[in-house]
Amino acid sequence: MTEPVLSLSGVRKSFGALKVTDGVSLDVAAGELHALIGPNGAGKTTLVHQISGMLRPDAGSIHFRGSDITGFSPERRSRAGLARTFQITSTIPSLSVLENVALGVQARGPSPLALLRHAASDESLNGPARAAIEAVGLAERADVLAGWLSHGEKRALEIAMALTLEPAAILLDEPLAGVGREEGERLIALLKSLKGRYAMLLVEHDMEAVFALADRVTVLVYGRVIASGDPASVRADPAVREAYLGEEG
């Protein structure tokens, strides 16, 4: 087996007496879509924060593309090729869609902080940004301010922003949360189109989406992995049914 792109081993995190992440080990192979599911309060977002570097684990290690990134700052992880989206969409509302996406192009390209170089007219930023916007189906909305987008469009924008980082892996924190049905279907189609090209860790509540998209599913309950495997066997797992799927009907 080839080395996974992203791998967690024995990651632990407590807030006071509460163990939010209790020895989680999991990995994501190149091109694999690995879904992380679990009931509310299972510690999924906390885990994503630890992978993206916004929280530091108390113990355990995180390896990305063969190197230990446990102590890396978020910006350093991003530059190493680990992109993420947020459960609560996180964009720059007063910048246009194009400008938002160009931020990522700028971060990856040469002289990202040039002091005197006009940004808005810079084709070396706008060109790749437009390509990413097209890839997520927002081409017609390129000049709209991000604050004006619908919820689903903001989700797509976040994915475009992640793509411009030329990532090796993308962390998707509930990309379907709060999105209407029609837009949700569009997003699922988008994620499907990206499948195979990036290693993706998908945190999601929407079971239908998870079983339609995932190559592998890991179930997190109270910070602990209770099951992991291909979608069919996880769906059949009695512990999972009891802890999670049961309540969904």
Add this chain to the structure above:
Amino acid sequence: MSATPALPDAAPGEPQAFALPARKRRPLIAIILFLALAAVPLVVSLGLPAHWLTLVTRAMIFAIAALSLDLILGVGGLVSFGHAAFIGIGAYVTGIMITEGRTEALLILPVIFVLCGLFAAVTGAVSLRTKGVAFIMITLAFGQMAFFLAQALSAYGGDDGLTLSDRSTLLGFKPFASRTSFYYVVLAALAGCYLLISVIVASRFGRILRAARENATRVTVTGFDVSRIRLIAYVISGMIAGLSGFLLANQTEFVSPAYMSWARSGELIFMVVLGGVGSLHGAIIGALAFLFAEDALSRLTEHWKVIFGPMIVLFVLFTRGGLVGIIGRLGRRHD
């Protein structure tokens, strides 16, 4: 879009419905503003009291400082309450060097830029570890440190301040000596700073600085070191404010610790808020309006601060987007 300065990581708030038209209107307002300023000496020669030339010169000097503050406050979202310290450093370096017989501006200015840059780098590196109110308080504390240091400079006047024996020179010429030529020197400096800061705001760097004001987390996960970007902006801002200190010392031929009092820092913030946060030309309009109001009220009564204070409060309470916002709304009404 409120009149109060945006704190870092402020909520997105209402969608900025008027952002695009305002962006287009901006060069026009700036051009009119600079043409009007360029015409002031002419109008004075045609019969306006000569006092106006001094007043507008002083206002433009503060406009440079307000402009530099707008870069970090309006664009970067960092409410610095110690900005007068940079004016003070600029003024004191000028005063001390002239007292020591070094009047050449090309000698004084590099010293000012280095010292202001250093002061900004050191104080910024500490202050930028904090956010919001803590940031305001730490910048205030550093500003007061500079103030007390100036008070302790007994060799150069201490508490009483330092009277300059002469104005600066430039390569042997005396462009700072006559009132009219000094006016144009200050106008040129203001125009230069305005252009420089406009270019910076529109640059790759400026875009990141603006983006970090609205959503620092997003900028961080995109791969940028937000603290470093803010520190660079803080240093640039401090150096430009130092330039205004140089000009102020030359105009008044006097420097004193009062130049860097916390009240002066507060006035700079108010100039920016009065004009319209983050628009750059708003900072210039704000500084002009502030100094005109101060001048007019102080002629009416010696207790002018009693009137000025409440005016400030009412203005902040009842206007949105400062004077530039009002101009923008008037402009739209005629569209």
